[in-house]
Amino acid sequence: MSSSIAFEHPWALALLPLALLPLLRRRRDTLAFPSLAWLPPDRVGQIIGWLWPVFAVLALASSILALAQPGRPQTQVQRTGKGAEILVLLDRSRSMDDRMLPANWREIDPANLLYHLAKGPQKAQVARELLSQFVSRRPDDRFSLMYFSNRPLGVVPFTQHDAVMQAGIAAGAIGRGLADTEVGRGLIAAIAQFDQRAYSGSRIMLLVSDGGAHLDAETMQRIRFGLARNRIALYWIYLRSYNSAKLDSTEPRWENAPEMALHRFFRTLQTPYRVYQAEDPGELSRAVADVERQQNLPLDFLEQIPRQDYSRVFLAVAAFSCAMLLLYRSMLLRSLP
C-alpha cells in the first residue's frame, strides 16, 4: 500500500511560483505615515499585518494545488475477509408445511409413525428458525432471500442489514404453502440475483427444499452456466419427507424420483456443490451448522481501492484563506482621516 501522492494535472504546478506574488510588497497596499515611532506599538496589528500575506500565499498555493488535483492513485490491497454473499432459496411449496419426523423415528414402531409424524414441527418452520439463527450468527455476510414455488418470489435483495433479512424470513410464515416446486425457475432467478454484482467474496446459494424437479436440458444448461459465470457454490439442504427418496440410495425404484434427478444434475456441475440430507430438526440444524463452518474459511481477495482525491481539502483551505482575506479587506481603512 503506497501513500504517495500523484497529481492528475501536474502542469498546473508550474503556476505555483505565482503563489509568492503576495509577498511582493507594494506601496499601494499601505498608507503613508510621517513617523511610525510616533504611534504606540500594536502587537495585535503587527500579527495581523504578518498574517495576511500568509493567507494570501496559502489561498493561491492551495488553489493551484487543487487545480493539479492531488490524490492517492488507485491501488489494490490484499484483504482477508470472512464475509460471503449468501442467497437463501427457500421452498415455499405446500409440502414444506408437512411435519418433520421426530429425532428418534427409527426406534418408533412404524405403525405409530404417522401419529408421531403429525405431532412433529413443520418443515418450513424449522427451516425458518434455523435460517434466522444462521443469519444472526453471521453479521459479516450479505444475505438475500428468495422463496420459490411455481415461480420465484424475490423477498430481500442482497443486504447487510440483518433486521430486513429476519423480517423476510418471518414473512414466510404468513399463509399456507403454495402449489408447486419449480426448482429450475427458482434457481435461474436466484442466479440472476448475482448478475451485475461485483465479485467481492465467496458466493453461496443455499437451496432449502424438500423435493426436486425434472429439469429440461435448456434449464439445466442455463443453471450450469449461470452458476459457473457467477462462481456460486450450491448448498442443497434437502428436507427429506417420510416417504421420499434418500439421495444416497441406489435402489432402482428411486431412480426416477425428481430429487434423485436434481441431485444427479447438481453433481455434474463444475462449481462446488454439497448436499445435506435432513430428516429431522436435529439433522437440519447440523446441516446448517456445517454450512456455517464451511463458509467461515478465510477468504483472500484483492480489493481495489479507488483513487482518492485530495483536492477538496485544498479547496477548503483556499476558501478559508479567501474568507480570511475578505475579512481583512473589510476591516481595512482606505485613508487616514
Place this chain on the structure above:
Amino acid sequence: MSTSREFHYRLPRRSGGWRPGSHPGSSLGAGQEFVSHVSLYDRPDPRRLDLRASLREVRGDWLVRVNRQRVSVPVHVIADVSTSMSFGLPKSKLHIVADFVTALGHSAFRVGDALGMFAFDAHERPDLFVPALLSRGVGDVMASMLTNCTGAAGSGEGLEEAVLHLAGRPGLIFIASDFHWPLDRLDGVLDLLTHAYVVPLVIWDPAEMQPPKRDGLMPLRDLESGRRSTVWLRPGMRARWHEAVQRRRAELSAIFSARGIRPFYISGEFDNEALSHYFFEVTA
C-alpha cells in the same frame, strides 16, 4: 491675498544692531524712546535741545535729549524639508511652511527686517540656502524653493549643521519642523542659539494627531524609513494614540520651556492671526 496673510511680530527684548527698524534696540539714535539728557557739548545735536530740561539744570548746561533707536534684526527660517514634512492632506506640512514663509516675507519687508533661510533634512541643505535679504519677493522665492524640494529622513544632526551658521548671532529664528526625529540633539542646538530669539513652529497634520474616525486595520508605511507596521485601530488603541501625541507635546514643551521658549503649534493650516497673537502675548 498675500497681504492679508501677514502677521505682526516684535521681539520682546532689545537687540543690538544699527540698522533702523521696528524692534526695540539697544543703540541710541532717532527714536521715540527717551533715554537721558546729555550735554550739548557731549552730543552736539542742537535739533534735540531740551529747553525745559536745560532751564532746570543746576549747572546751566545745555541739555540734549538722547533717544533709543528701534532696530531691524535679521530674521532666519530654519526649515525642515525631511520626507515626513511632505505628509498632510489637503495641504502638506511643507506647503504650510511655504505659506508661513510667504507671510513672513511680506511681514519682514514691511518692518524692514532682512529674511534668510536654511534648510535641513538628514544634513544641511545648502541648495535651499537663502542669505538674509531685504527684498520684497524673498518670501515667495523661498516658498517656491520649499514646495519644489524633495527631502530625505530628518535628523537632529541636520538641524545642528544648519544652526551652526547662526550660532551666537542675534536675531529672530523660526525653526519650522514636525520634530519627528530624536530630540536628544535639540538641547545642544538651542544652546547655540542663546543670543537669538527662537520661535519653534511645531507643524503637525491633523491626520497624525487624530486617529481616523472609523475603527479598522491600517497598514502603515513610514515615509522616512519605509518601515511597515499594521495598526488595528480600536478604542484602546485610540486612547494610546492620543496619549502618544500628548507625550510628544510634553517632551517638546519641557525642552523649550527650560529656555523660556514657547513653541507655536500649527495644525492643518497656517493661521497668521494666531501667530500675531503669539507675539502680542510675548511682548506684552
